[in-house]
Amino acid sequence: MGTDVFTPEQRSAVMRRVKGRDTAPELAVRRILRAVGIGYRLGGAGLPGRPDLVMKGRRVAVFVHGCFWHGHDCARGARQPRTNAAYWTAKIGRNRVRDAAVRAALEASGWRVVTVWECEMKAPDFVERLIADVRGQAAAVSASASPA
Numbered sequence: 001m002g003t004d005v006f007t008p009e010q011r012s013a014v015m016r017r018v019k020g021r022d023t024a025p026e027l028a029v030r031r032i033l034r035a036v037g038i039g040y041r042l043g044g045a046g047l048p049g050r051p052d053l054v055m056k057g058r059r060v061a062v063f064v065h066g067c068f069w070h071g072h073d074c075a076r077g078a079r080q081p082r083t084n085a086a087y088w089t090a091k092i093g094r095n096r097v098r099d100a101a102v103r104a105a106l107e108a109s110g111w112r113v114v115t116v117w118e119c120e121m122k123a124p125d126f127v128e129r130l131i132a133d134v135r136g137q138a139a140a141v142s143a144s145a146s147p148a
Helices: 008-016 024-035 085-108 118-122 126-135
Strands: 053-055 060-065 112-117
Touching (some): 024 053, 024 118, 024 126, 060 085, 112 126, 118 126
Parallel strands (some): 060 112
Antiparallel strands (some): 053 060
């Protein structure tokens, strides 16, 4: 494993700091929704996959996905790790399978699933698309609501 710039102890410390909630993209989505008066609950306990944000009255579950960790089809999601590549490739593959199963389970229970990809947040029309997706006003299925 000579390609890693960190010692195993340093790498372990770095990985421990990777957050699963209250990430910068998730906080940005929360700010946008609050600014337009859309309420939500955090954590989604009791729902498959524990969505990041839940709007029970609208029956909307929002997942804010990092492109690398969830294997998005973008430049950042396509990056291949150089260290322990077999492990990470398999892990990201399992994440994708799990994400698809969670989406299917929620939709089968009557929930609308909105997936926000980290890379899509840079688009100039992101705010409008997010609000339309959450409110269910999108005329066509947008990229942020697609399961990739």
